Every structure is written in C-alpha cells, then in structure tokens.
Amino acid sequence: MEKRCPYALDTTGRDIHGEADGLRKQGAAVQVELPGGVVVWSLNSYAEIKKVLTDSRVTKSARNHWPAFINGEIPRDWEMISWIAMDNMVTAYGKDHVRLRRLVGKAFTRRRTEAIKPRIRELTEMLIGALEQVPAGEVVDLRERFAYPLPAMLVADLIGMGEAARQSTAKVIDMMVDTTVTPEQAQAILGGWRGAMAELIAEKRANPGEDITSDLIASRDEDGTRLSEDELTDTIFAILGAGSETTINFFDNAITALLTHRDQLDLVTSGRLDWDAVIDETLRVESPLAHLPLRYAVEDIELDGVTIPKGDALLVNYSAIGRDPAVHGDSADVFDITREDKEHLSFGLGPHFCLGAGIARAVATIGLSTLFERFPELDLAVAPSELQPLPTFIMNGHRSLPVVLKPAA
Numbered sequence: 001m002e003k004r005c006p007y008a009l010d011t012t013g014r015d016i017h018g019e020a021d022g023l024r025k026q027g028a029a030v031q032v033e034l035p036g037g038v039v040v041w042s043l044n045s046y047a048e049i050k051k052v053l054t055d056s057r058v059t060k061s062a063r064n065h066w067p068a069f070i071n072g073e074i075p076r077d078w079e080m081i082s083w084i085a086m087d088n089m090v091t092a093y094g095k096d097h098v099r100l101r102r103l104v105g106k107a108f109t110r111r112r113t114e115a116i117k118p119r120i121r122e123l124t125e126m127l128i129g130a131l132e133q134v135p136a137g138e139v140v141d142l143r144e145r146f147a148y149p150l151p152a153m154l155v156a157d158l159i160g161m162g163e164a165a166r167q168s169t170a171k172v173i174d175m176m177v178d179t180t181v182t183p184e185q186a187q188a189i190l191g192g193w194r195g196a197m198a199e200l201i202a203e204k205r206a207n208p209g210e211d212i213t214s215d216l217i218a219s220r221d222e223d224g225t226r227l228s229e230d231e232l233t234d235t236i237f238a239i240l241g242a243g244s245e246t247t248i249n250f251f252d253n254a255i256t257a258l259l260t261h262r263d264q265l266d267l268v269t270s271g272r273l274d275w276d277a278v279i280d281e282t283l284r285v286e287s288p289l290a291h292l293p294l295r296y297a298v299e300d301i302e303l304d305g306v307t308i309p310k311g312d313a314l315l316v317n318y319s320a321i322g323r324d325p326a327v328h329g330d331s332a333d334v335f336d337i338t339r340e341d342k343e344h345l346s347f348g349l350g351p352h353f354c355l356g357a358g359i360a361r362a363v364a365t366i367g368l369s370t371l372f373e374r375f376p377e378l379d380l381a382v383a384p385s386e387l388q389p390l391p392t393f394i395m396n397g398h399r400s401l402p403v404v405l406k407p408a409a
Contacts, residue, residue, distance in 0.1 A: 137408025160211030
C-alpha cells in the first residue's frame with residue numbers, strides 16, 4: 001500500500017463541497033489519504049458511485065476483504081478504527097448481510113413507521129414548547145435545542161435506551177464522526193460505545209420491553225445462532241448512530257437552506273409545494289453524510305477507465321453525488337425545491353439502502369412543518385458565512401445553528 005498520495009482529505013471539514021468538486025474534476029475514482037496515512041479510492045461521480053452501490057463485487061467487510069486490515073497494516077488504534085471494526089448488518093457480506101438485514105428489517109416496517117408518528121409529534125411538541133419560552137430576540141442554538149435532540153431521542157426510544165444513557169452515548173457518537181481525533185481518542189471511542197451497548201443489552205435482558213433491542217435479543221436467544229453477541233452489540237449501535245447523526249445534520253442543513261431562501265420557504269408554508277420537495281432537495285444539495293468509510297473491492301473493478309485493484313478500500317463521496325453537473329447541469333450546486341429532478345443517493349442504494357428512510361422522512365416532515373408553523377419569523381442570528389462546519393469529512397453540518405425565533409419587540 002502506498003503511504004502517500006496526491007491529496008489528503010481535510011480532516012477539519014472546512015470546505016466539504018469545494019473539496020468534493022475538486023476531487024470530481026480529478027476523476028471518478030481518485031486516490032486520497034485518510035488520517036494515519038491510509039490511502040483509499042475516493043469515488044466522486046454519480047454514475048460510477050451508483051454502479052458501485054449495487055455491485056456484488058464490492059463489500060463493506062474489512063475483516064473479510066481488506067488485506068491491509070487483515071494483515072495488521074491498519075493499526076488497532078487507527079483514528080477511524082470504529083468505522084471498520086464493527087460486526088453488524090452494515091459491515092456484513094453475502095449471506096450474513098441478508099440474515100442480519102432480515103432480522104433488523106422487522107423493526108422498520110411501514111406499519112411501525114405509522115405507529116411511531118404520534119411519538120414523533122409528542123417529542124416535537126415538547127421541544128417546540130420549550131423553545132416558545134425563549135424571550136423574543138434572544139439567540140438560540142437550534143441545532144442543540146431542536147435538530148439534535150429530536151432524532152436522537154426518537155432513535156433512543158426505538159432501541160429502548162433511557163435519557164441519561166442516550167446523553168452519555170451521544171458524546172461518543174459525536175467523537176466517532178470527528179476526523180480530527182487522535183489514535184488514543186479513537187481507542188476510547190471504540191471502547192466507549194461498546195461498553196454502553198453492553199450495558200443496554202444487559203438491562204434489556206433483565207427487563208425486556210417493546211423496543212428493537214429486546215426484539216433482537218429475543219432473536220439471538222432463541223437458539224443462540226441467529227445473532228452473535230458481537231453482531232447484537234454492534235447492530236444496535238449502528239441503528240443508534242445512523243438513525244440519529246444523519247437526521248441531525250439533515251435538519252441543520254434544511255433549516256439553513258430555507259432561511260437563506262425565504263421565497264422557497266414561502267412555497268411550502270403556503271402549501272404550493274410539499275415538504276417532500278424540501279427533504280429531497282436538501283438531501284441532494286446538502287447530503288448530511290459527506291463520505292462514508294469504507295467499502296472494499298472483492299476483485300479488480302473498472303471505474304471510468306481506472307482499475308481499482310482487488311482488496312483496495314473505497315470511500316464513497318456522497319457530497320459529490322447530488323452536485324454532479326453531469327446529472328444536474330450548471331445549477332447542480334443551487335438549492336432549488338422547484339427543480340423537477342432532485343435525484344440523490346443520500347439514503348444509499350441496493351443492499352445497503354437505509355432501512356429507516358421511512359421514519360427519517362416522517363421525522364423530517366413533522367419536525368420542519370411544526371417548527372416553521374410555530375415560528376414563522378424564525379431567522380438566522382448570524383450571516384450564513386459565519387456558520388462553522390463540523391470538524392469532520394464524514395458528516396456535513398454545523399457546530400451550531402444560532403437563530404432568533406421571534407424578533408425583539
């Protein structure tokens with residue numbers, strides 16, 4: 001494996017879209033350097049990424065298909081170790097992936113999505129009610145007070161996690177997506193989330209409830225073969241992380257986009273367009289996931305004239321997909337909910353398509369519609385250029401979202 005490459009990804013995430021545009025101009029598949037000097041292929045073209053997401057020759061299992069990890073070239077304290085050390089539905093391959101996805105999929109049926117909507121409304125009302133107590137003109141961090149807790153509390157409910165445990169685990173998840181962490185911090189992150197999941201599983205074994213964790217424990221304990229203990233631990237964490245972090249950043253990006261395009265906000269609040277238009281356009285132009293580590297070539301793969309050798313690692317550049325001019329033309333980087341083609345891949349595609357997409361859409365619709373109905377004069381408290389990006393190239397969002405809910409009298 002090469003130790004250097006032409007371009008090292010900016011771990012601070014200062015310009016996610018500028019970086020994605022630069023990589024796309026270099027080619028559909030370009031070698032980049034991750035923390036620790038690890039070299040992988042960044043996939044930057046909508047067409048080629050769409051192929052890869054459905055290609056059976058591509059896997060997400062490092063333990064089976066990444067020689068650098070198998071042979072110990074990737075140290076156990078690598079800064080991004082948590083993303084590849086997991087043993088769950090996300091990283092499984094072949095029959096194991098089908099088995100795990102079938103088990104987890106039972107928790108994300110259309111009926112369950114409908115059944116959870118009252119809880120979404122209840123959580124939304126609770127958070128909005130607290131915001132209504134803020135004095136007019138006072139600046140509020142809407143990411144901290146609304147965008148973050150709404151999806152995080154909902155997913156915690158789904159897996160049966162209490163509020164104290166959720167808040168503690170949230171700190172670990174925030175650190176996991178931070179690509180500026182040290183190797184020592186990376187090890188603490190890995191141990192932290194596994195410890196938290198072990199505690200949750202032990203509690204649910206003693207006191208099962210109507211939640212996904214209890215359901216998965218029952219599946220594992222039926223005969224001890226359907227779900228290993230590691231798979232159980234890591235799968236629950238994957239549901240918690242994937243179900244909260246991406247939706248948090250979606251809210252952040254959607255609110256920011258609407259507040260900087262008031263004419264388009266008027267289109268949805270007046271009923272001329274629906275919230276699905278906002279959801280899909282936000283996911284297209286501001287994918288909450290910037291890069292997703294990692295996939296691996298099971299055999300040599302040709303992508304746009306470039307050969308990806310068997311065993312090499314792939315990094316899907318989600319921030320480049322929706323803004324690809326080959327798909328959306330010269331206005332690809334413009335937020336426009338009136339455009340007809342809002343094609344994006346932010347929920348994934350193929351065998352790893354997001355099981356929680358239906359719930360995510362329900363949370364987004366209820367959350368955004370209620371927020372703007374109750375705070376029609378909501379506005380940013382700073383210039384858009386002053387919003388600080390998260391310190392990561394994995395997620396796309398802001399450190400905070402300062403707003404004024406009601407103008408000062």
